[in-house]
Amino acid sequence: MSQSKNRIEELEGILREGGVRVTRQRAAILKILAEAADHPDASELHRRAKEIDATVSLSTVYRTLSALEQQGVVQRHAFENATARFETADAPHHDHLIDIETGAVIEFRSDKIEQLQAEIAAELGYDLVRHRLELYCRKRKD
Structure with missing residues (x-):
């Protein structure tokens, strides 16, 4: 099993333990975040998620980010003069x-x-x- 797949499964497990359902759309967003080499904002996440699942709406992205943030799975970065950007919270310190x-x-x-x-x-x-x-x-x- 690939390291990326293991990481995604770990993050999904954290959500389930917190009582958050891992829907197909949430799984797509989580996969994008876990594999991202950058710090996407909600609009960029939405664009990438639609490539995986055309039914993902921008409001779904925002709701999912909120749930992921509450469970400590993602970290929000509010850089000056920019929209909030996101990355998984389990990334090594940097x-x-x-x-x-x-x-x-x-x-x-x-x-x-x-x-x-x-x-x-x-x-x-x-x-x-x-x-x-x-x-x-x-x-x-x-």
């Missing part, structure tokens, strides 16, 4: 760089940043529990 001209969202991880944040928290007498870092950038023209 930060985001947002291109302010194109809206592109680039995931990255930096051990230096992770270390510095932990050091700052410790210096102030805290243990770092979690953090969220968003860098808003403009591509260099050189």
Whole structure:
């Protein structure tokens, strides 16, 4: 069984445990999110879902995202000046760089940043529990 299929089944199991029915339409949306290399917004999810199941409506996408978010399966990102974007909540920790001209969202991880944040928290007498870092950038023209 592929890693993607296992991941989708795990996420579906979380929904079922939370009392959320996994309909054909919800399964399609969950599959798209689990396999996405980007951070789609609801409109993009709707476009992709219609390729799998033409009966998926935009309101179904919004209701499904709400249910997935309530169950902790997806994470909503409200980047500045953009519609909310989504990704599965089980993704390994990473930060985001947002291109302010194109809206592109680039995931990255930096051990230096992770270390510095932990050091700052410790210096102030805290243990770092979690953090969220968003860098808003403009591509260099050189």
